[in-house]
Amino acid sequence: MPDNKAQNCIINLEGNTYEFPVIIGSEGEKAIDISKLRDTTGYVTLDIGYKNTGATKSNITFLDGELGILRHRGYSIEDLAEKANFLEVAYLLLKGELPNKDQFEDFDESIRHHTLVNEDLQNIFKTFPTGSHPMGQLIAMISSLSAYYPKALDPNRSAESKNRTVLRLLAKMPTICAMIYKKRMGHPVVYPNNNLDYVSNFLNMTFKHVSDSDYQPDPVVVDAMNKLLILHADHEQNCSASTVRLVGSSQANLYATIAAGVAALWGPLHGGANQEVLEMLESIKADGGNVQKWVDKAKDKNDPFRLMGFGHRVYKNFDPRAKIIKKTCDDVLNRLGINDPVLEIAKKLEEAALTDPYFVERKLYPNVDFYSGIIYRAIGFPTEMFTALFALGRLPGWIAQWQEMSTENQPIGRPRQIYTGQTPRSFIPRGER
Secondary structure (H helix, E strand, C coil): CCCCCCEEEEEEECCEEEEEEEEECCCCCEEECCCCHHHHHCCCCCCHHHCCCCCCCCCCEEEECCCCEEEECCEEHHHHHHHCCHHHHHHHHHHCCCCCHHHHHHHHHHHHCCCCCCCCHHHHHHCCCCCCCHHHHHHHHHHHHHHHCHHHHCCCCCHHHHHHHHHHHHHHHHHHHHHHHHHHHCCCCCCCCCCCCHHHHHHHHHHCCCCCCCCCCCHHHHHHHHHHHHHCCCCCCCHHHHHHHHHHCCCCCHHHHHHHHHHHHCCCCCCCHHHHHHHHHHHHHHCCCCHHHHHHHHHCCCCCCCCCCECCCCCCCCCHHHHHHHHHHHHHHHHHCCCCHHHHHHHHHHHHHHHCHHHHHCCCCECHHHHHHHHHHHHCCCHHHHHHHHHHHHHHHHHHHHHHHHHCCCCCCCCCCCCCCCCCCCCCCHHHC
16 A cells, blocks of 8 residues: 655645645545645635545545546456346445355345335325336435435434445335336336345346246346446446435435435436437437438537447546446347347447547547447336436445445535625615616
C-alpha cells in the first residue's frame, strides 16, 4: 500500500500560503484533500457536475476509464462475470470478500426467506394508470416498504436489524420487478419459488404463466441474466450511487434511500440509456431500416442525431463490460433463434461501429447499454422494463455504498455554491411596481 499522505499541495491565496495533504489511493490515484479549505482560507472550489471532486474514499470498486479496468474489491469484472453468480458478487460487495460454501448457503437461504411481499402491495398497483412507466412504479413500491417495516426508520437500530433490511431488499426486489412486469402484461402474479436460485426465481416469476406447471428457465438465459446483473452491480461514484450516499447521509431509511437511487438511475443519461438504444433501433426500423443512412447522420457534425449505446463518458478506450456481454448476446440470439428486424438492425450498427474508421478512431465502440438492451429484448422484456432490470442489478452496489458511508459515520452531504444572483435591493410594494 502506498503512503496515502506522501506530500502536500501548496496553494497561494491573497499573499498567504496554505498546505493541504495529497492523498494517494491503493491504485495510485492522487487527490488533494481540501476538506478544510473553506475553514482555512474562506474559499470553496467550483466543480460543476463534480467531475474533478472526490466526495469520499471507498474500498468497493476501482475504475480506470483510460485503461478500461473495472474491479470489485480487487477482483476483475472479467473473472467475476465468468466464474461467479450474481449472489456471490452481491455478497462480495456487501461483505468485502467472496463467500465460502457455508457463507454462501447461509446468505442464499436468508434471502429466500424474505422473497414474499405483503399482499397489500398488490393494491398499490391498482392505483397506477394503465401504461405507467415501470421505474415510477418501482420507486413507489420500494419506498412503500418503509411503511411495512417501520423499525427500518430508526437510524440507531442494531446491526442485526440493519442487515435484515438489506436482506429484505435483496430478496423482494426481484419479486417487485416481476410483479411490475406481470401487472403491465395484465397477467396474474406468480409467487416466488424458493426452490430456484435467485436469477431463475426471478425469471420464473416473470415469464411463467399461472397455469404453466412445467416452466423451466433456459440455462443460456439464466447465465445471460446473471452476467447482466453482475455487470451492472456497481460502478464507483456514478450519479445514482452518489445519490444513494447523499440521501443516506441524512439518515433517511434504506428503502427511501434506494428509491432515490432508482430515481437517479431513471434518466436517459444514466440507466435509461439501454431503453434509449432500443427506441433508436425502433426509429431506424420505422424509417425503413437503412442503417447506412443513420450511420452517415451520426458522422455528420451538423446533424443532431447521435447513436445511443456507443462510447462511454467514463471509458475512453473501451467498456470492459461490453466485451464480456457481446459473447453472451451472441449466445442468447443463437440459442433463441429469434427473427427480429430490430435485432438485425442492431447487428448492422454493431458491425459499422467496429469497422468504420470514423467510429474506430474515436473509440465509439458499442457499450454495455447497447448489448444489454438487445439481450433484454431477445429474452422478452418490453423496452420500458430495461431500466428497472438495471436497478435490480445495481441494488447490491447501492447498498454497499450506503453501508460504507453509514459505517464510517460520514457527515451529511452539503455541497457549496458560488452565488451569482441579485445583490441586496429594496422591496417595492405591489401597487408601485
